[in-house]
Amino acid sequence: MNACRAGVIALLAGCYSPRIQEGAPCSSPDECPAAQRCVQGTCRLRDLPADARAPEIDAAVDARPDAMVLACATTGLTCGGTATAFPCGGHCWVYCPSAATWTDASQSCIGWQGALGQVDDAAEETCVIAQITAQSWIGLSQSAAATTPGMGWTWNGKTPVVYTHWVTGKPDDGDGRENGAEQCGKLQPDGQWDDAGCTQDNRFLCERP
Numbered sequence: 001m002n003a004c005r006a007g008v009i010a011l012l013a014g015c016y017s018p019r020i021q022e023g024a025p026c027s028s029p030d031e032c033p034a035a036q037r038c039v040q041g042t043c044r045l046r047d048l049p050a051d052a053r054a055p056e057i058d059a060a061v062d063a064r065p066d067a068m069v070l071a072c073a074t075t076g077l078t079c080g081g082t083a084t085a086f087p088c089g090g091h092c093w094v095y096c097p098s099a100a101t102w103t104d105a106s107q108s109c110i111g112w113q114g115a116l117g118q119v120d121d122a123a124e125e126t127c128v129i130a131q132i133t134a135q136s137w138i139g140l141s142q143s144a145a146a147t148t149p150g151m152g153w154t155w156n157g158k159t160p161v162v163y164t165h166w167v168t169g170k171p172d173d174g175d176g177r178e179n180g181a182e183q184c185g186k187l188q189p190d191g192q193w194d195d196a197g198c199t200q201d202n203r204f205l206c207e208r209p
Contacts, residue, residue, distance in 0.1 A: 024042065024043045025041060025042060025043075026038040026041060026042060026043050027041070031043070032044075069209065070092070070113060070208065070209075072085050072086075072087055072092035073085050073092075074094050074112075076111060076112045076113065077094055077096065077108060077109075077111070077112040077206065078107075078108040078111055078112075079094075079096035079097075079098055079108065080096075080098030080099075080100075081096060081097040081098040082097065083095060083096045083097070084131065086127075086131050088124050088127035088128050088131075089120060089121070089123070089124030089127065091207050091208060091209055092114075092207065092208050092209070093117060093128060093131070093205060093206065093207050094109075094112065094114070094205070094206045094207075095131050095132055095136065095203070095204075095205055096108065096203060096204050096205075096206070097133070097134075097203050098203065099201035099202055099203060100137075100201060100202070100203075100204060101198060101199050101200065101201060102116075102137050102141070102184040102198040102199075102200075102202075102204075103198060105137045105202070105204035105206075106137075106139075106156070108204070108206070109204070109206035109207075112206055112208070113208055114206045114207055114208030115139055115155075115156045115206065115207060115208070116137055116138055116139035116156055116204060116205065116206060116207070117138040117139055117187075117205035117206060117207040118138070118139050118155040118156070118159065118207060119138060119163065119165070119187070120162070120163055121163050122163070122165070125165060125187075125191050126191065128187070128205065129187065129189055129190070129191045132187070132189055132203070132205070133189065134189065134202075134203050135186045135187065135188045135189065135194070135202055135203070136186060136187050136202055136203040136204050136205050137184065137185075137186050137187075137202045137203070137204035137205065138185060138186065138187045138193075138204075138205055139155040139156040139185075139207075140153060140154075140155065140161070140184060140185025140186075140193065140195075141153070141154060141155075141156060141157050141183060141184055141185070141198075142154075142171070142182075142183040142184070142185075142195070143157075144180065144183070146178055146183075147178055148178050149170075149171040149172050149173040149176065149177070149178050149182075149195065150171055151178070153171070153185070164193070165191060165192055165193050166192065166193045166194070166195075167188070167192045167193065167194050170193065170194050170195055171185070171194075171195035172195065173195065181197055182195040182196050182197050183195070183197075183198055184196055184197070184198035184200075186200075186202055187205065
């Protein structure tokens with residue numbers, strides 16, 4: 001038997017297995033020949049060049065969907081009276097006409113997915129005071145580490161206060177000396193701010209984007 005005929009017989013007998021060509025579909029390395037790997041769904045002898053690979057995705061960013069913009073409404077706000085919602089300064093504000101301490105008011109605003117109001121400029125302030133009828137808590141709060149009545153004021157303990165509209169001589173902590181008695185701020189119907197004891201009961205204003 002010549003060598004050619006012997007090769008044909010061996011082929012028919014299954015002694016020879018043709019190599020699976022590159023590009024065969026795969027879902028795991030087990031589906032590819034030993035010399036090949038499963039790369040992006042196909043069997044390959046080597047990795048794809050860097051510029052041909054699928055772009056990497058930042059998993060942390062990809063897992064975080066864009067924040068949904070909430071409707072400007074009072075839904076979700078805990079308020080003992082009839083609250084009203086209105087836009088000012090590009091944000092949604094809510095006025096609650098029932099009285100609460102600063103801390104309780106803050107919690108109500110957080111439950112509404114907002115915070116006690118932050119007045120950033122005179123235009124926003126003018127817009128807000130058109131909606132209120134009595135002094136109301138806003139997000140002004142003073143650090144316990146302050147050593148003078150004018151020190152350590154932030155919006156909700158986070159954002160520095162830049163624009164201010166304090167009543168003349170305020171904040172004064174009641175007697176002009178820092179004693180921790182008046183560490184929360186309220187907005188008066190005329191737009192001016194006053195410091196007060198945080199356990200006072202006042203109406204309040206919430207704000208959110």
